[in-house]
Amino acid sequence: MLGLLFGGLALFAAVAALSEQDDRAFTPAMVYLGLGAVLSLGLGLFGVELLSPIDDAEVIERLAELAVIIALFSAGLRLDRELRLRRWASPLLLLALVMPATIAAVAALGAGLMGLSVGAAIILAAALAPTDPVLAGDLQVGPPGSEDEPEPRFALTAEAGLNDGLAFPFVLLGVFVAEQGGTDWLGEWLATDVLYAVVVGLVIGALAGHLLGRLVPELHRRDLLAPRLEGFVAVASVLVIYAVTELAGAYGFLAAFAGGVAFRRYEHEHELHGPIHEGAEVVEKVTELAMVLLLGSTVTIAGLGEPGVGGWLLALLLLFAIRPVLTVVSLAVTRTPLAERGFIGWFGIRGIGSFYYAAVALGTGVLSADEAGTVYWTIVVCTGLSIVLHGITASPFTRRLGL
Numbered sequence: 518m519l520g521l522l523f524g525g526l527a528l529f530a531a532v533a534a535l536s537e538q539d540d541r542a543f544t545p546a547m548v549y550l551g552l553g554a555v556l557s558l559g560l561g562l563f564g565v566e567l568l569s570p571i572d573d574a575e576v577i578e579r580l581a582e583l584a585v586i587i588a589l590f591s592a593g594l595r596l597d598r599e600l601r602l603r604r605w606a607s608p609l610l611l612l613a614l615v616m617p618a619t620i621a622a623v624a625a626l627g628a629g630l631m632g633l634s635v636g637a638a639i640i641l642a643a644a645l646a647p648t649d650p651v652l653a654g655d656l657q658v659g660p661p662g663s664e665d666e667p668e669p670r671f672a673l674t675a676e677a678g679l680n681d682g683l684a685f686p687f688v689l690l691g692v693f694v695a696e697q698g699g700t701d702w703l704g705e706w707l708a709t710d711v712l713y714a715v716v717v718g719l720v721i722g723a724l725a726g727h728l729l730g731r732l733v734p735e736l737h738r739r740d741l742l743a744p745r746l747e748g749f750v751a752v753a754s755v756l757v758i759y760a761v762t763e764l765a766g767a768y769g770f771l772a773a774f775a776g777g778v779a780f781r782r783y784e785h786e787h788e789l790h791g792p793i794h795e796g797a798e799v800v801e802k803v804t805e806l807a808m809v810l811l812l813g814s815t816v817t818i819a820g821l822g823e824p825g826v827g828g829w830l831l832a833l834l835l836l837f838a839i840r841p842v843l844t845v846v847s848l849a850v851t852r853t854p855l856a857e858r859g860f861i862g863w864f865g866i867r868g869i870g871s872f873y874y875a876a877v878a879l880g881t882g883v884l885s886a887d888e889a890g891t892v893y894w895t896i897v898v899c900t901g902l903s904i905v906l907h908g909i910t911a912s913p914f915t916r917r918l919g920l
Contacts, residue, residue, distance in 0.1 A: 546809050546868075547908040550901065553813015569815075571879060571889055578876035580811065581869050584804035585681060586773040588650040588869075590755035591797040592678040593726070593777020597666060600782070606851050607668060607861070608675035614847040615840070616680050620646045620687055622839050623831065630827035631895070636695025637888040640878045643687035644892070645835060645899055649868030650677040650774075656864050656911060667920045668853055669860045678778075681870045682718060682771030686711045688874045695883040714767045721765060722772030725758045726779025733793075751797035754780065770870075808869050809904075816897060823894035832899035836906065840865040860918055863910070867903040871896050 598604050620642040627638030656673055689710045693702050733750060736742035742750070755773050762772035780793075824831075844862030845855070853861075875896050879889045 546805065546904045549806050549809035550813045550904050553810045554816050556810065556814045571886070571893065574876040574879045577811070577872055578880060580804075580808055581873035581876065584801070584808045584869050585650065585770060585873055586755050586759045587752065587797060587804060588801050589678055589681060589770055589773040590751060590758070590777040590780075591801050592650045592674050593774045593779075594751070594781050594793065594797065595674060596671070596678075596778055596781060598671060600778075605675065607672035607848060607853060608679065610847050610851070611672065611676045611844065611861075612679055612683060615843045616646050616683065618843050618847075619835070619839055622843075623835060626827075626831045626834065627895075630831055631825065631891065632827070633888060633891065634695060636691050636693075637884050637892055639691030639694055640688060640875075640884070641691075641892045641895060643684050643691055644871045644874040644878070644896055645867055646687065647680040647684040647870050647874075648673065648677045648865045649870050650674075650681060656866070656915070667857075667918075669857045669864075669918070669920060672848075672853075672861050673864060677866075678774035679771065682768040682774065683715065684870070684874060685768050685770065686714070688878055692878055692881050692883050696881070709766075715771060717765055717767035718762050718769065718771035719775045721762045721767060722758055722775030723779045725761065725772070726754075726776035727782075729754050729758075729776070730780045730782075747793055748795055748797070748799065751793045752800055755797075805869070808872075812872060812897070812900075816901070820890075820894050821898060823890050824898055825891075828891065828895040829898055831895065832902055835899060836865075836867075836902060856918060860914060860920070863914070864907055866907050867896075867900045871900055 602609070620639070623642035623645055624635075624638040627633045627641045628635060631638075633641065656670065686706070690706060693706060729750075733742065754776065758772050758776040759769035762769040841859065841862035844865070845858045848858045848861065875893055878884070879893065884892065
């Protein structure tokens with residue numbers, strides 16, 4: 518009953534946080550995180566533990582999985598820009614240069630500063646590398662049909678849509694290094710977990726999104742889809758796309774984003790994209806609330822000490838130096854002004870996707886209990902700092918650049 522009471526109060530707070538949020542000096546995620554911490558403290562006084570981040574890793578994995586795939590499909594639906602290489606230069610450079618370099622830098626710091634094994638350091642780096650489509654929603658492009666699509670918002674949206682799937686091979690790389698060592702598995706990893714899973718994921722997502730784009734107008738013409746139910750199409754679509762892709766052994770995150778993009782590209786001007794996107798956005802906000810509350814409720818003072826000085830320093834270096842510097846340098850070949858490159862670099866928000874990858878890796882059992890705890894709590898620290906710092910600066914920075 519205490520849980521239900523808190524849940525009702527949290528929903529009231531969520532409605533307030535989401536209302537007129539552009540005029541506030543905080544993001545909804547900051548409110549959710551604070552509520553989760555209060556919940557953790559309150560239940561701790563009664564000796565109640567809601568969730569063990571290590572023992573209940575599969576619960577976190579499944580909930581984070583749902584939140585991320587809906588956010589990815591929703592992000593794909595937002596993108597109106599034509600599929601031309603030059604027009605997508607910024608996010609492609611972020612994926613090809615910034616993300617691998619971030620993984621290398623964080624892995625080196627994880628091993629050097631924190632004393633992690635190579636496998637654990639790679640897992641930590643891969644989990645922290647992708648930006649988050651869930652928590653970054655307020656900084657992304659507007660709903661389908663929005664006329665204005667500033668380059669920083671587009672770059673952050675497309676990057677978050679693609680890098681959540683592209684981080685998976687590196688997570689598996691860390692698992693293989695921790696479990697097997699050596700390099701005998703390297704060829705299979707490249708062929709199966711990189712080439713096959715990435716390509717097939719994108720292909721299935723694009724084809725499924727296109728087919729769904731053809732199907733929905735036909736359902737309308739035959740009066741088989743009531744307008745009030747259009748929003749549920751997004752949820753149904755992404756569940757089908759994700760499940761089919763995962764059954765094929767490919768990356769469902771990539772397929773979810775590609776499906777949203779393909780769905781949007783089919784009959785580009787069709788009016789149904791608005792309601793469908795609105796439906797996806799509602800579910801996305803609810804899952805964001807649930808996940809941040811849940812993760813916040815696992816936070817303890819003892820847990821925040823797990824990463825040690827090295828882990829806290831790594832988190833600060835990632836947010837203040839590694840991501841911003843790599844982004845500014847990598848995007849220098851584009852025509853993006855320095856201020857906008859700095860904006861893109863600063864708002865590399867870490868979030869729900871990082872917990873999903875951590876839960877997947879920890880669920881394999883390849884890490885010792887000590888290293889598993891260190892990896893998880895370092896992600897908690899980094900994500901918490903990201904939510905607070907990026908949440909405080911989101912409104913003033915976007916106003917200053919006129920975005």
